[in-house]
Amino acid sequence: xxxxxxxxxxxxxxxxxxxxxxxxxxxxxxxxxxxxxxxxxxxxxxxxxxxxxxxxxxxxxxxxxxxxxxxxxxxxxxxxxxxxxxxxxxxxxxxxxxxxxxxxxxxxxxxxxxxxx
Numbered sequence: 001x002x003x004x005x006x007x008x009x010x011x012x013x014x015x016x017x018x019x020x021x022x023x024x025x026x027x028x029x030x031x032x033x034x035x036x037x038x039x040x041x042x043x044x045x046x047x048x049x050x051x052x053x054x055x056x057x058x059x060x061x062x063x064x065x066x067x068x069x070x071x072x073x074x075x076x077x078x079x080x081x082x083x084x085x086x087x088x089x090x091x092x093x094x095x096x097x098x099x100x101x102x103x104x105x106x107x108x109x110x111x112x113x114x115x116x117x
Contacts, residue, residue: 060080061073072083073096080096 056077058075059072060075063071065071068087070085071093072085074081074083081092082094082096084091084093
């Protein structure tokens with residue numbers, strides 16, 4: 001019993017096994033804060049794709065033609081567009097329409113090219 005007054009006078013001499021309440025509180029608070037931050041980051045990451053899916057533009061198909069050139073079929077507000085992409089330019093090749101297929105548009109385009117002018 002004589003050891004308790006001596007320990008109370010010198011708190012630094014208190015062994016860890018006797019004085020954990022403050023340490024346990026600190027560790028618990030840190031764990032709770034880290035868990036809340038992780039939950040908030042997870043929730044933000046889960047909600048981000050939902051906001052992206054509301055966009056009216058989506059790439060349906062992309063075909064590389066080489067030398068950093070490509071053809072891309074893009075859906076924009078119900079329309080499908082065939083775009084030609086180069087490093088410095090984007091051009092509209094064909095308006096595929098809402099339900100048109102690429103094969104049909106290519107056939108029409110090729111027929112137009114072969115027709116005499």
